[in-house]
Every structure is written in C-alpha cells, then in structure tokens.
C-alpha cells in the first residue's frame with residue numbers, strides 16, 4: 001500500500017499517495033485545476049502553464065510538476081493566478097479554429113472546460129490573433145486526421161508516441177507562433193515512422209487528432225479483439241446496430257487499454273458489403289452460397305478420404321490459444337499426423 005501524504009488544498013484537508021503531483025492530488029479530491037498538457041500515463045511536461053497554484057513557502061508554481069509533500073498548503077485560485085491563466089489560455093485560443101459544432105470533441109473537449117473555468121478577455125484575444133488563414137490539415141494517414149488549427153501544442157501526442165508506443169514518429173517543428181507537431185522534417189504523418197496505432201488520438205485533449213469518418217456511438221459493448229490471439233480487451237461502440245468505434249479497455253490485463261492499428265481501426269470489415277456472411281461451395285467452377293450444414297458435411301466427407309501424412313494443417317495467429325490447441329488435437333488424434341504448422345512461424 002502506498003504511503004499517504006496529508007496536505008491542504010483551498011482550505012480542505014486531503015490525502016494523496018506519495019509520488020503524486022499536486023495536480024493529480026487535487027483532481028483525485030475533486031478539486032479542478034485547469035490543465036491541458038498533463039496526462040496521468042505520461043511524464044509531465046509543464047507546457048501549457050495553466051495549472052498554476054500558490055504553495056505556502058514557495059513561489060507560484062505549476063501543479064503538474066510539483067510533488068505533494070507532508071503538510072503542504074496549496075491555493076488553486078487567486079487574482080494573480082487567474083490573470084496568468086487567462087493570458088496563457090488566450091495565447092492558445094487566439095488562432096484556434098473554434099468551430100466547435102463541427103468538431104468531434106465538442107462537449108468532451110479539455111479546452112472548452114478550461115475556457116469555461118478561466119474565462120477570456122475577448123478584446124485581448126482579437127489583438128493576439130496571428131493568422132487569418134487556416135493551416136492545411138494533414139489527412140495523409142488513412143485512419144486519422146491532424147488539424148493543426150485545433151492543436152493546443154500540449155505535446156501529449158509526442159510523448160505518447162515516444163513513451164508509450166516507442167515509435168518516435170512525431171515531434172514539434174518550427175518555433176513560436178509557427179510551432180506545430182509533425183513527422184520528422186515537418187513531413188506529413190504518412191511519410192513518418194507512424195505505425196497508425198492511434199494511441200495519440202485517444203489522448204489528444206482537443207479535436208486536433210481525430211479518427212477519419214468518426215461517428216459517436218450511442219452505446220458500447222465490452223469484448224475481446226478478434227484479430228489475433230493476444231486477447232486485447234476493447235469496447236466496441238455501436239450506433240444504429242453498426243460498429244462505429246473501438247476503444248481499448250483499461251481494465252484488460254492483456255492490453256491495459258492499448259490497441260494496435262488492427263484492433264483500433266480494423267472493425268469496419270464487420271459491416272463491409274463484401275464480407276462473406278455464409279459459406280461458399282464451388283459448383284461447376286462457380287462459388288455458390290450454401291448452408292453451414294452443407295459446408296461442414298462437405299468438409300467432413302473430404303477429410304475422411306485422407307489419413308496420416310496425406311493430411312496437413314496450417315493453424316492461424318488469428319485464433320485463440322484454445323482454438324489452436326483444438327486444431328493440433330484434431331490433427332494429431334483424429335487425422336493421425338504431426339503435420340501441423342502455424343502461420344506466425346512462416
């Protein structure tokens with residue numbers, strides 16, 4: 001069990017685990033501190049400067065990089081903090097494409113929450129505006145789109161790609177008001193090392209990184225990915241009886257919320273019009289639809305004509321361990337041969 005630290009936030013006595021930072025401690029105790037660049041799974045970067053707090057005996061500092069200490073007294077609001085946050089926010093929003101109604105993050109967006117809490121000086125906002133034209137959208141990746149006009153430069157995608165995925169496909173490029181996230185050499189995503197895992201998309205706090213053709217599901221079903229035998233846990237989002245999204249299950253012991261490109265974006269085959277939904281049997285040189293009983297009878301009849309080394313099985317990495325166990329059992333015990341291999345070994 002983790003050692004508990006006692007501290008006071010806004011006059012309230014609270015406890016936190018040793019090793020937590022002040023931002024985590026506040027959020028765990030339902031005390032909201034505005035923040036954009038912090039993510040609990042990543043190293044804090046201290047980039048957005050929104051999580052300013054006052055701590056007795058210390059200068060005004062950022063909560064996400066300050067570890068909790070026994071007896072600490074923290075204030076999350078004051079006129080000075082409020083003014084500092086407003087300026088930090090206005091610099092982020094001045095060139096932001098705030099067409100919220102056309103943004104998939106609308107109502108779930110961390111920037112909206114920050115703006116709601118901090119407020120903005122609209123006159124100053126207009127003066128801070130740097131660009132009249134919108135920057136080009138990077139839609140080179142078939143699975144997701146990057147809209148730099150909605151990016152708040154929090155760096156969460158960059159740290160996710162490096163610390164979680166280990167791909168290091170993206171980083172900051174350019175400086176000052178020209179700064180943006182891109183592939184190495186300011187190249188589009190498709191020309192980078194990007195593995196299309198989508199881990200950056202799920203952590204982007206705003207609508208800058210969004211899944212192509214995203215539809216918000218009306219409900220979700222917990223299941224296991226069927227693409228390989230790893231058994232990653234996921235939630236499939238459903239709308240109008242169609243699967244429209246996939247989200248990693250943080251409580252899955254096999255995957256802890258992570259998914260690869262297939263698990264995250266490969267679900268569309270389920271509703272694809274060309275998907276086979278019944279067995280096909282070749283008759284007179286043409287594949288024709290058949291019932292499962294007909295297909296299984298035909299396979300059993302064909303199999304019964306072979307025994308021993310006339311027969312071989314190739315098992316599949318798409319099957320579960322249990323399926324593959326049964327496949328080898330069938331091959332050895334029923335068909336009488338050790339001629340069995342697995343596609344993952346080829």
Ligand code: SF4
Pocket residue numbers: 096097098099100101103104105106107109110111112150206207208
């Ligand atoms: S990212 Fe947030 S603030 Fe920006 S357009 Fe989307 S919903 Fe609105």
Ligand code: SF4
Pocket residue numbers: 157160161165167168169170193194195196197198199200201
């Ligand atoms: S999709 Fe994955 S590999 Fe590509 S940039 Fe995002 S985190 Fe990196």
Ligand code: SF4
Pocket residue numbers: 150151152153154155156157158181203204205206208209
């Ligand atoms: S794309 Fe999203 S996660 Fe990446 S820096 Fe911009 S706002 Fe942050």
Ligand code: FES
Pocket residue numbers: 034035036037038045046047048049050051062063064065
């Ligand atoms: S959340 Fe602390 S600086 Fe961004």
